[in-house]
Amino acid sequence: MAVLEAAARILETRGLEALTTNAAAERAGVSIGSLYQYFPSKQALVAELARRQQAGLLAALERELQSRPPRSLADGVRRLARIAAQAQLERAALARALDQAEANQPADAELERTNRRIGALVADVLRQFAPTAAPVEVATRDVFAIVRGMTDAAGRAGEDDPAGLAARVTRAVLGLLGP
Amino acid sequence: MAVLEAAARILETRGLEALTTNAAAERAGVSIGSLYQYFPSKQALVAELARRQQAGLLAALERELQSRPPRSLADGVRRLARIAAQAQLERAALARALDQAEANQPADAELERTNRRIGALVADVLRQFAPTAAPVEVATRDVFAIVRGMTDAAGRAGEDDPAGLAARVTRAVLGLLGP
Amino acid sequence: MAVLEAAARILETRGLEALTTNAAAERAGVSIGSLYQYFPSKQALVAELARRQQAGLLAALERELQSRPPRSLADGVRRLARIAAQAQLERAALARALDQAEANQPADAELERTNRRIGALVADVLRQFAPTAAPVEVATRDVFAIVRGMTDAAGRAGEDDPAGLAARVTRAVLGLLGP
Amino acid sequence: MAVLEAAARILETRGLEALTTNAAAERAGVSIGSLYQYFPSKQALVAELARRQQAGLLAALERELQSRPPRSLADGVRRLARIAAQAQLERAALARALDQAEANQPADAELERTNRRIGALVADVLRQFAPTAAPVEVATRDVFAIVRGMTDAAGRAGEDDPAGLAARVTRAVLGLLGP
DNA sequence: GATGAATGAGAGTTCATTCAT
DNA sequence: GATGAATGAACTCTCATTCAT
Numbered sequence: 001m002a003v004l005e006a007a008a009r010i011l012e013t014r015g016l017e018a019l020t021t022n023a024a025a026e027r028a029g030v031s032i033g034s035l036y037q038y039f040p041s042k043q044a045l046v047a048e049l050a051r052r053q054q055a056g057l058l059a060a061l062e063r064e065l066q067s068r069p070p071r072s073l074a075d076g077v078r079r080l081a082r083i084a085a086q087a088q089l090e091r092a093a094l095a096r097a098l099d100q101a102e103a104n105q106p107a108d109a110e111l112e113r114t115n116r117r118i119g120a121l122v123a124d125v126l127r128q129f130a131p132t133a134a135p136v137e138v139a140t141r142d143v144f145a146i147v148r149g150m151t152d153a154a155g156r157a158g159e160d161d162p163a164g165l166a167a168r169v170t171r172a173v174l175g176l177l178g179p
Numbered sequence: 180m181a182v183l184e185a186a187a188r189i190l191e192t193r194g195l196e197a198l199t200t201n202a203a204a205e206r207a208g209v210s211i212g213s214l215y216q217y218f219p220s221k222q223a224l225v226a227e228l229a230r231r232q233q234a235g236l237l238a239a240l241e242r243e244l245q246s247r248p249p250r251s252l253a254d255g256v257r258r259l260a261r262i263a264a265q266a267q268l269e270r271a272a273l274a275r276a277l278d279q280a281e282a283n284q285p286a287d288a289e290l291e292r293t294n295r296r297i298g299a300l301v302a303d304v305l306r307q308f309a310p311t312a313a314p315v316e317v318a319t320r321d322v323f324a325i326v327r328g329m330t331d332a333a334g335r336a337g338e339d340d341p342a343g344l345a346a347r348v349t350r351a352v353l354g355l356l357g358p
Numbered sequence: 359m360a361v362l363e364a365a366a367r368i369l370e371t372r373g374l375e376a377l378t379t380n381a382a383a384e385r386a387g388v389s390i391g392s393l394y395q396y397f398p399s400k401q402a403l404v405a406e407l408a409r410r411q412q413a414g415l416l417a418a419l420e421r422e423l424q425s426r427p428p429r430s431l432a433d434g435v436r437r438l439a440r441i442a443a444q445a446q447l448e449r450a451a452l453a454r455a456l457d458q459a460e461a462n463q464p465a466d467a468e469l470e471r472t473n474r475r476i477g478a479l480v481a482d483v484l485r486q487f488a489p490t491a492a493p494v495e496v497a498t499r500d501v502f503a504i505v506r507g508m509t510d511a512a513g514r515a516g517e518d519d520p521a522g523l524a525a526r527v528t529r530a531v532l533g534l535l536g537p
Numbered sequence: 538m539a540v541l542e543a544a545a546r547i548l549e550t551r552g553l554e555a556l557t558t559n560a561a562a563e564r565a566g567v568s569i570g571s572l573y574q575y576f577p578s579k580q581a582l583v584a585e586l587a588r589r590q591q592a593g594l595l596a597a598l599e600r601e602l603q604s605r606p607p608r609s610l611a612d613g614v615r616r617l618a619r620i621a622a623q624a625q626l627e628r629a630a631l632a633r634a635l636d637q638a639e640a641n642q643p644a645d646a647e648l649e650r651t652n653r654r655i656g657a658l659v660a661d662v663l664r665q666f667a668p669t670a671a672p673v674e675v676a677t678r679d680v681f682a683i684v685r686g687m688t689d690a691a692g693r694a695g696e697d698d699p700a701g702l703a704a705r706v707t708r709a710v711l712g713l714l715g716p
Numbered sequence: 717g718a719t720g721a722a723t724g725a726g727a728g729t730t731c732a733t734t735c736a737t
Numbered sequence: 738g739a740t741g742a743a744t745g746a747a748c749t750c751t752c753a754t755t756c757a758t
Contacts, residue, residue, distance in 0.1 A: 017283060021749060031723045036750065100279060103335075104196070134347070141332055142347055149328020153320050156282075168313070168321055168355060175354010176347060200732060210740045211733085221732060375641065378752060389719045391756085400753065458637060461693075462554060492705070499690050500705055507686020511678050514640075526671070526679055526713060533712010534705060558728060568744045570731085579728065719758080727751075734744080 002028040003035050007049055011097040016104075019046070019097075047108035050098045054114045057087045061121055073129035077173045080122065082166040084147045085154075089162050092155025099148060119144070126177070139177065146172050181207040182214050183228055190228070190276040198276075200224070226287030229277045233293045236266045240300055252308035256322075256352050259301065261345040263326045264333075268341050271334030278331060298323070305356065318356060325351050360386040361393050362407055369407070369455040377455075379403070405466030408456045412472045415445045419479055431487035435501075435531045438480065440524040442505045443512075447520050450513030457510060477502070484535065497535060504530050539565040540572050541589070544582055548634040553641075556583070556634075584645035587635045591651045594624045598658055610666035614680075614710045617659065619703040621684045622691075626699050629692025636685060656681070663714070676714065683709050 006028035010019045021042050025035040039045040060083045070076030088095045107115070123140045134142075147169055154165050185207035189198045200221050204214040218224040239262045249255030267274045281290075302319045313321075326348055333344050364386035368377045379400050383393040397403040418441045428434030446453045460469075481498045492500075505527055512523050543565035547556045558579050562572040576582040597620045607613030625632045639648070660677045671679075684706055691702050 015283065020747080022747085032750080033723050033752085034721070037721070040750095042749065096282075100282065103279070104194075138347075141336060142329055142351070145328040145332035146325055146351055149324040149331075150321055152328075153324035157320060168317075171357070172321070172325055172351045172355040175357060176351040178350065178354055199730085204741095212735085212740050213738080215733070216738070373641075379754080380752070383720095390754085391719050392717080394754070395717070458640070461633070461637065462552065492701075496705075499694060500687055500709070503686040503690035504683055504709055507682040507689075508679055510686075511682035515678060526675075529715065530679070530683055530709045530713040533715055534709040536708070536712060557726085559726085569729085570744050571742070573729065574742070577729095719756105721755105721757095723753100723755075725752100728749095730748075731746100732744100734742105735740105736742095737740080 001038065003030060003038055003045070004049055004052070006030075007045055008091070008094055011049070011101075012091060012094040015093075016097045016100050021045070043105050044108070046098075046101050046105065047111050050102055051108065051111040051114055053087075053095065053098055054111065054118060057084065058114055058118050058121070060087060061118065065121070065125075070125060070129070073125075073177065074170070074174055076125040076129060077177075078166070078170045080125065081147065081169040081173065082162065085151055085162040085166040085169060088148075088151035089155055089160055089165065092151075092160075096152050096155055099152065142176055143173055146176065180217065182209055182217055182224070183231070186224060186228055187270075187273055190280075191270055191273040194272075195276045195279055198225070222284050223287070225277075225280045225284065226290050229281055230287065230290040230293055232266075232274065232277055233290065233297060236263065237293060237297050237300070239266060240297065244300065244304075249304060249308070252304075252356065253349075253353055255304040255308060256356070257345070257349045259304065260326065260348040260352060261341065264330055264341040264345040264348060267327075267330035268334060268339060268344065271330075271339075275331050275334055278327060321355055322352055325355065359396065361388055361396055361403070362410065365403060365407055366449075366452055369459075370449055370452040373451075374455045374458055377404070401463050402466070404456075404459045404463065405469050408460055409466065409469040409472055411445075411453065411456055412469065412476060415442065416472060416476050416479070418445060419476065423479070423483075428483060428487070431483075431535065432528075432532055434483040434487060435535070436524070436528045438483065439505065439527040439531060440520065443509055443520040443524040443527060446506075446509035447513060447518060447523065450509075450518075454510050454513055457506060500534055501531055504534065538575065540567060540575055540582070541586055543567075544586055545628070545631055548586070548638075549628060549631040552630075553634045553637050558582070580642050581645070583635075583638050583642065584648050587639055588645065588648040588651055590624075590632065590635055591648065591655065594621065595651055595655050595658070597624060598655065602658065602662075607662060607666070610662075610714065611707070611711055613662040613666060614714075615703070615707045617662065618684065618706040618710065619699065622688055622699040622703040622706060625685075625688035626692060626697055626702065629688075629697075633689050633692055636689065679713055680710055683713065 003024055007019060007024040010023055010027060019042075021035055022032055024045065025032045028035070035045070039048065061080060064079050064083050065076075070079065102111075119140055122143060123136050126139050126143070127136055150169050150172065151165060159165060182203055186198060186203040189202055189206060200214055201211055203224065204211040207214070214224070218227065240259060243258050243262050244255075249258065286294075298319050301322060302315050305318050305322070306315055329348050329351065330344060338344060361382055365377060365382040368381055368385060379393055380390055382403070383390040386393070393403070397406065419438060422437055422441050423434075428437065465473075477498050480501055481494050484497050484501070485494055508527050508530065509523060517523060540561055544556060544561040547560055547564060556579075558572055559569055561582065562569045565572070572582070576585065598617060601616050601620050602613075607616065644652075656677055659680060660673050663676050663680070664673055687706050687709065688702065696702060
């Protein structure tokens with residue numbers, strides 16, 4: 001969908017504040033009326049963008065875990081971190097803008113579900129290998145916070161090496177969960 | 180300054196979107212004209228708010244380090260993390276709103292300087308104890324990302340125990356830097 | 359015509375503001391393109407709706423008068439009032455919405471003609487029995503105003519007894535005309 | 538207030554549909570921002586217009602009744618009808634547009650109150666002289682419907698003689714209530 | 717004929733900022 | 738200095754209408 005790609009590019013190049021419905025429509029070479037035929041509101045447009053982003057992440061994570069079940073906590077975390085870092089750095093500015101948008105607007109139901117599935121997937125790995133003192137929900141939340149925080153910062157700083165980033169994220173997460 | 184406190188309270192209770200110059204002036208019991216005599220623009224007002232927040236953090240960090248120089252990396256990180264967690268959880272919603280605002284507006288020079296001083300202070304501790312493989316700037320950025328990411332998430336989730344949070348942050352940071 | 363009935367139902371249940379061409383087409387199970395093949399504009403659609411409504415009223419009035427010519431002013435007014443009250447209360451919300459629409463859009467020629475025939479029919483009864491001081495056109499206009507005003511108000515208030523309403527309308531009209 | 542008078546004139550000359558906030562502001566020689574400083578919404582603007590109109594009517598009715606209490610039903614109705622006819626014919630198109638607006642938007646509280654006081658005033662006169670079979674509320678509603686219906690129609694037809702109109706309204710109302 | 721994606725003028729509303737008093 | 742009425746560009750969203758298929 002041209003509108004989605006246009007919106008993504010605006011988010012990417014000029015940030016959340018620059019994303020207006022008119023700008024998205026114009027950039028997509030489409031009238032504002034058409035935009036509203038595809039998306040009932042600006043929120044819906046942004047939510048769909050976020051949902052696709054997260055759906056891509058979820059698919060990548062599932063693919064990784066199904067290809068080869070993690071043999072240890074370190075193995076699992078390392079591989080999940082690599083996927084997440086890759087996803088975030090691919091279109092770093094876009095990913096950050098979407099993170100911000102998610103924090104601002106009440107979660108779309110579909111997006112919510114996708115996010116919960118990602119959370120469950122991570123929680124599963126944690127539960128399997130790391131009988132942490134802290135409840136799994138807290139640990140999962142912390143893991144997400146670390147991944148998101150570090151990848152956002154890396155993206156903002158212009159880093160573009162997912163492998164190096166993933167390695168650092170892995171160390172931090174293992175430290176958090178660690179022995 | 181009444182205007183700053185008013186703006187802070189709006190940010191805290193109703194978020195970045197609700198902070199309008201008129202709302203801040205009214206809440207401060209001051210005319211909008213006066214607000215613009217103190218601050219040349221809304222950006223400047225928000226930047227000043229962020230600067231004070233960071234100045235407070237900087238002062239607290241300096242006080243901690245000067246009271247007793249860190250004996251080890253673990254000792255240093257643990258104490259810095261506690262300060263940072265405390266600062267962020269004290270007025271969690273405000274801190275998050277400011278983080279978000281900072282991400283959106285081009286950095287104010289004064290604020291930039293304050294942030295750099297905090298960075299330098301942390302970098303000093305790292306340099307002293309952790310001859311990391313990664314350059315110190317990257318390590319510092321990562322440490323900040325972890326602290327900010329985890330405390331924001333904790334704040335959003337309603338956590339209010341700085342000690343527990345600080346302990347988890349410490350584990351993650353030491354993991355990142357660690358052997 | 360499915361479109362007309364769909365438009366009528368929207369008018370009835372959700373009022374003039376909710377009647378959009380797209381809504382009418384969708385409700386009729388017809389494409390918006392087809393709607394515009396039947397009716398050149400929204401105005402034309404609404405006018406046709408109003409015309410049918412009035413045509414129904416006209417037919418009922420004619421049937422009543424032809425079945426048994428009025429024996430007196432009171433008899434004539436009473437019977438006409440009953441017909442009018444019945445027509446208006448049958449689909450009260452629809453009738454009111456149409457009244458409102460008529461007031462807003464420049465009169466359609468066909469609708470105008472139908473309305474004039476109703477006027478002539480009433481004027482005939484008046485002329486026959488009531489040599490009023492006022493010119494017949496004024497009297498006719500007043501009679502319509504009373505009937506429409508009272509039935510609209512009754513409909514809005516949720517009345518649904520045409521007989522009682524007709525009795526009151528009759529008293530008012532006879533008072534207007536009477537000695 | 539310039540905005541109110543501008544809005545009134547638009548209503549008067551071009552009807553409810555032509556009244557847009559931009560049009561009202563422009564005609565008042567005021568920016569759209571200023572309009573919204575006086576009135577928080579278009580609804581509020583229209584409601585205030587209606588409220589003033591009705592407040593004027595209420596004041597006139599009270600003045601009339603207090604100057605000389607009605608001696609009979611006929612006397613009371615005649616005098617109230619004259620006031621109402623005068624008020625409606627003074628700015629007939631405006632009055633009609635406001636009637637229509639009132640029917641479309643949920644009643645403003647203040648306006649509601651004014652209308653209730655007018656209703657109570659009329660109901661008092663009815664109660665005093667006309668122990669009707671019908672409940673007073675129905676009678677009051679009918680009286681209003683007759684007055685409004687006849688005056689609207691008269692205004693639309695270009696009548697401008699309040700005395701003649703009032704005489705006809707009086708006959709109709711007395712017929713309704715009559716012996 | 718029928719379809720429905722596309723159009724775009726225009727609606728109501730917000731808010732950072734200015735400037736005469 | 739302080740005030741706050743005034744500004745207007747910009748925003749989200751609607752809907753009657755068109756026209757290529």
